[in-house]
Amino acid sequence: MRILLDKFSKSFGSTKVIEEMDLEVGSGEMLALLGPSGCGKSTTLFAICGIHRPTSGRILFGDRDVTGLPSQERNVGVVFQSYALYPHMTVAENIGFPLTVRRMAAANIRKEAAEIAALVHIDNLLDRRPAQLSGGQQQRVALARALIRRPDVLLLDEPLANLDAKLRLEMRSEIRRLQKETGITAILVTHDQVEAMSMCDRIAIMKAGEIVQISTPSEMYNDPRTAFVAGFLGNPPISFLKGMAEGGAFVFGNSIRLMLPALAAIPDGAVLTLGVRPEHFGTSGDVQVEGKVAFAETQGRENLYDVVLPDRSVLRSIQPVRNDVAVGDPVCWSLDSKAALVFAEDGRRL
Amino acid sequence: MRTSRTLGLIMIAPAAIMILLFFLMPVVLTAVFSLTNMSTATGISGGAYQVTQAAVNRLTTDMPELAAAIAGPRFVIDEEGVAALEALKLKPGLAAELRAEHLGEVFASRREAERVIKALKDRPSTREVKRISDLFNRSVLNTRFETRQALLESLRKLGFNLGPEEQEAVAKATYTGWVWTADNFRTIGNSPDMAQIFLNTAFYVAVTLLFFNVGYALFLALTTHYMAAATASIFRAVWLLPRITPVVIYVLMWKWLTWDNGFLSLFMGQFGYPPRNYLLDNAQGAWFFVILINGFIGASMGMLVFSSAIKAIPETQFHASEVDGASRWQQIRYIILPQLRWPILFVTCYQTLSLLASFNEILLSTRGGPGRATEVWSLAAYHTALQNYTGNLEYGLGAAMALVLVVIGVILSLIYLRVFRYDTLISKPLIED
Numbered sequence: 001m002r003i004l005l006d007k008f009s010k011s012f013g014s015t016k017v018i019e020e021m022d023l024e025v026g027s028g029e030m031l032a033l034l035g036p037s038g039c040g041k042s043t044t045l046f047a048i049c050g051i052h053r054p055t056s057g058r059i060l061f062g063d064r065d066v067t068g069l070p071s072q073e074r075n076v077g078v079v080f081q082s083y084a085l086y087p088h089m090t091v092a093e094n095i096g097f098p099l100t101v102r103r104m105a106a107a108n109i110r111k112e113a114a115e116i117a118a119l120v121h122i123d124n125l126l127d128r129r130p131a132q133l134s135g136g137q138q139q140r141v142a143l144a145r146a147l148i149r150r151p152d153v154l155l156l157d158e159p160l161a162n163l164d165a166k167l168r169l170e171m172r173s174e175i176r177r178l179q180k181e182t183g184i185t186a187i188l189v190t191h192d193q194v195e196a197m198s199m200c201d202r203i204a205i206m207k208a209g210e211i212v213q214i215s216t217p218s219e220m221y222n223d224p225r226t227a228f229v230a231g232f233l234g235n236p237p238i239s240f241l242k243g244m245a246e247g248g249a250f251v252f253g254n255s256i257r258l259m260l261p262a263l264a265a266i267p268d269g270a271v272l273t274l275g276v277r278p279e280h281f282g283t284s285g286d287v288q289v290e291g292k293v294a295f296a297e298t299q300g301r302e303n304l305y306d307v308v309l310p311d312r313s314v315l316r317s318i319q320p321v322r323n324d325v326a327v328g329d330p331v332c333w334s335l336d337s338k339a340a341l342v343f344a345e346d347g348r349r350l
Numbered sequence: 351m352r353t354s355r356t357l358g359l360i361m362i363a364p365a366a367i368m369i370l371l372f373f374l375m376p377v378v379l380t381a382v383f384s385l386t387n388m389s390t391a392t393g394i395s396g397g398a399y400q401v402t403q404a405a406v407n408r409l410t411t412d413m414p415e416l417a418a419a420i421a422g423p424r425f426v427i428d429e430e431g432v433a434a435l436e437a438l439k440l441k442p443g444l445a446a447e448l449r450a451e452h453l454g455e456v457f458a459s460r461r462e463a464e465r466v467i468k469a470l471k472d473r474p475s476t477r478e479v480k481r482i483s484d485l486f487n488r489s490v491l492n493t494r495f496e497t498r499q500a501l502l503e504s505l506r507k508l509g510f511n512l513g514p515e516e517q518e519a520v521a522k523a524t525y526t527g528w529v530w531t532a533d534n535f536r537t538i539g540n541s542p543d544m545a546q547i548f549l550n551t552a553f554y555v556a557v558t559l560l561f562f563n564v565g566y567a568l569f570l571a572l573t574t575h576y577m578a579a580a581t582a583s584i585f586r587a588v589w590l591l592p593r594i595t596p597v598v599i600y601v602l603m604w605k606w607l608t609w610d611n612g613f614l615s616l617f618m619g620q621f622g623y624p625p626r627n628y629l630l631d632n633a634q635g636a637w638f639f640v641i642l643i644n645g646f647i648g649a650s651m652g653m654l655v656f657s658s659a660i661k662a663i664p665e666t667q668f669h670a671s672e673v674d675g676a677s678r679w680q681q682i683r684y685i686i687l688p689q690l691r692w693p694i695l696f697v698t699c700y701q702t703l704s705l706l707a708s709f710n711e712i713l714l715s716t717r718g719g720p721g722r723a724t725e726v727w728s729l730a731a732y733h734t735a736l737q738n739y740t741g742n743l744e745y746g747l748g749a750a751m752a753l754v755l756v757v758i759g760v761i762l763s764l765i766y767l768r769v770f771r772y773d774t775l776i777s778k779p780l781i782e783d
Contacts, residue, residue, distance in 0.1 A: 046669075049673050050672070050673070051669050051672065051673070070672070071669075071672040071673045071675075072672060072675045072676065072677060074673075076673055077673070078669070078670065078673045080666045080669065080670060081666075082664065082666050084664065084666035084667050084669065084670035086667060086670075086671075086684075086685060087689070088688040088689055088691075089684075089688075097671070097674050097676075097684070098674040098675050100684070101671075101674060101675045101676040101677070101680045101684070102675060145670075145674070149674075149675070
């Protein structure tokens, strides 16, 4: 089902958290709300599920305006960061709770709970209590409980934050599988760009209560609208160099001079920031940059280097494993100017 | 290991001694007292042997003849009496004749003895006859003997030849100190008064507990949970007032409310009702106010315990249940109440015990009245042992009543643990990954 936020605003007292946000999530789509803590992404989620009431604006599920409806009357499934399982109920009772409160017959509840539990592979744990489950199992119970009533939208609030690294990887693909199998519209709230990029069809990146950019993961990675977006996506992160515009080129110190088509109309002397992703600095490229290796990290398949330039700026480089460079060595590596991103002083991409 | 264990014992010793002295000893002493007939009359140290009318009455039931004989006056012409007569310096002939003619004679009444004295040759005047006969009065009635030996010796001198059984019976009947006995428990078991007090107590505890200490407390905790935080804390603070008001003042305010010239009477007077004491006018009214007085004090504790227990439930569980479609009532029924099992058990258990044991509010308000309508077990024990209308404080019976209360408290606690399935509350989780 299509979810639409129309000029949605939310304030707590005099603090404005979200102002006039517009957001559309297509039917069957999985969208990530990505942003640092305090950017308003959880507030948006809580408004969609009805725990918070919007200060102004409308929320539509399909064509139905649910703005004024309490949570109980919206058909939403939510997986909370802490899972919020009911500790005194068994797994089956937890999963079946949304049906219990609708006064469905106990036998039917049990049957449906068992079906949905099979979908998330916990049908052997139905009589356990939450305290007797591992984190990953609890997560699956929370998912099953959110899905059992076939909600219009599945809301996931940092669902992987409390899991260890290996389980996180497993549940990432598991949640995506479920979402695709059930064809449900889903919104994932996360501060982890890897989660957002790997699980979702589209990402809405948020900063200070506003959506900065909304697009597919690869588009957002390759074509970020602002320096903030570029800095938020990518691991290891992009590195920035502060420089100046001069005759349609980006000038950094007296060593680097990049001719960039985007800078043709920029007056000389404007302050600019150049973003270089680690994979675009290393063995291949058109501009030579000299520096000194300050840090080297082996990641098995690849090595990550921090190169300090003469003015103490740092460029990161990721390269296939090589053993000929050590910390402290002077290097002269090449930078791919075509892939470099250039931003105006206010962070706007040029 | 050994040293640390010894050290632990040494460290805990002061506390252990305190517990023994102040916690365990009173219970043990209560048990000991409950097996005696101690009262103001017997005292708490040993007693003496006193031939009182009451003692004679006690003896009458088993040995009526012996009792009558002991109670009757006895006049014995013995050497001791004659010597005393000589010391009075009356006519010397009197003493001489009594010694010569009548020594050893025993008379069952003063009249018989005086007839003999009057008939003496020296003819004593009527006043003298009286004085002389007094000298030979050997009656044991209203005489106190320090030991059983002295009592029996005296009786033997008076011509009572008692068998061992009779000796035992007389000693028992005349003993003024306390003795070991299980009579207290028989009294408690058989007396219809005690049965009534027992029913009063059950009614009082059950109603106060159900409607106020747990029921009303739960109601307050749930309603304040769904209120705005500031309103809720004001509300809770108001309900704490009865608890923090000194009980004497608190009860006094209830008395002002209910006296025949109090607020209630004044108010009802507006509608033409004559003034009356609503507190003590009838049993129903007395119970109504006694339960309100105690309930309003008791509800605050449950309210605090339940409120904090509800606060301890993570907020996301409430969010989750709302999203799952639960109404407020379903939230209370499925989310809150099941998680309040332990606090409810605790409050029920604790308040049962405190309601059973406390009687100060009742003592201050109705004193168990009107009549004995609101007399509860602990108040009755207090009245029996410490504050008795007749003045004879029956420590033994009071202690037995207190002991019954302790036993009932322990039994009820065990039942509660069973009913609330305490074992499942403390079962260990099986975490596996």
